[in-house]
Amino acid sequence: MIDLYYWPTPNGKKVSIFLEETGTPYKVIPVQISRGDQFKPEFLKINPNHRMPAIVDHQPADGGAPISVFESGAILFYLAEKTGKLWPQDLRTKYEVAQWVIWQVANQGPKLGEAGxxxxxxxxxxxxxxxxxxxxxxxxxxxGVLNMRLRDRPYLAGDQFTIADIISYPWTVGWQAQGQDINEFKHFKRWFDDLSTRPGVQRGLAVGADLAVDNTKLPPEEQERIRKILYNQRAIPVAD
Structure with a gap:
């Protein structure tokens, strides 16, 4: 069983999509980021970077104690290796996938997040x-990078749907809020529309829909409280 420490953001949905696509048993443990759950000592033991998602695998392959993994890219590598799914291991495809996973966590996620x-x-x-x-x-x-990549192949790593597609897709769902018109990118849009129809993707996106809160509808003082938690964070003091 996988414990998924989760909130319905693009980063969280990367992992829920993988779990739904592969039929991997898991339990959602909500991390309500607007309440500051990510700073609780018990969560910091799992992820010292105080961000979700994170996972705990209670049945690791080595048969030892439960293992925790944080950072969405590392989580997808771990789960793909554990299940033997969605990360082909032939040399060339393996690194086609790996480079696009790393591209996402180093480029797409941070920059689209800042745009929003x-x-x-x-x-x-x-x-x-x-x-x-x-x-x-x-x-x-x-x-444009995605569009160019997809002009001559169905998926980011070639002919197979992989974790490279899973990790990139959730950040593109909010294209309008990022100031984009995906109709400008026909090859990307074909890929986006294709992934949007996959039942596993749809189920993964829907995880935690009952948890989401529209902050814009909250009173101004509550919105300000949440901004103080989520933005302009500084280091957590460490006891000597």
Missing amino acids: HFRRLGDREGNQSYAVRRFTDEANRLY
Whole structure:
């Protein structure tokens, strides 16, 4: 059994999609990030970076004690290796997949996240026009990278659906909030539409739908409290 420490964000949905696609048994343990669950001591033992998702595998392959894994890319590598699914191990395909997983965690996720952040922020912290333009343009560039990659193959690593596709897809669901028009990227859109019809993807996206909260509908003072938790974090003090 896999314990999935989860909140319904793009990073969380990467893992729930994999688990649903492969039929891997798992239990969702909500990490309510707007409440600060990610800073609780028991969660920090699993993920010292105080971010979700994270997993605990109670039946690791070595037969030993439960093993915890954090960071979405590492989690997908671990689960794919454990299940023997969605990460082909022939030399060439293996590294086609690996490089696109790392591309996602190093490029796509951070930059699309910043695009969404600054576009939501408005002028609450002063004029953000440069940041909005900078990250909206970078988001556009990254959609272009996907579009070019997919012009001559059905999936990111070639002919097979893999964890490379799973890890990239959830961050593209919010393309409108990132200031993009995916109709500009026909090869990407074909891939996006194809993945959007997969039952496992649909189930994975739906995980935690009952947990999600629309912060824009909360009172202003509650929105401010949540912003203080989620944004402009600094180091957690460490006892001597």
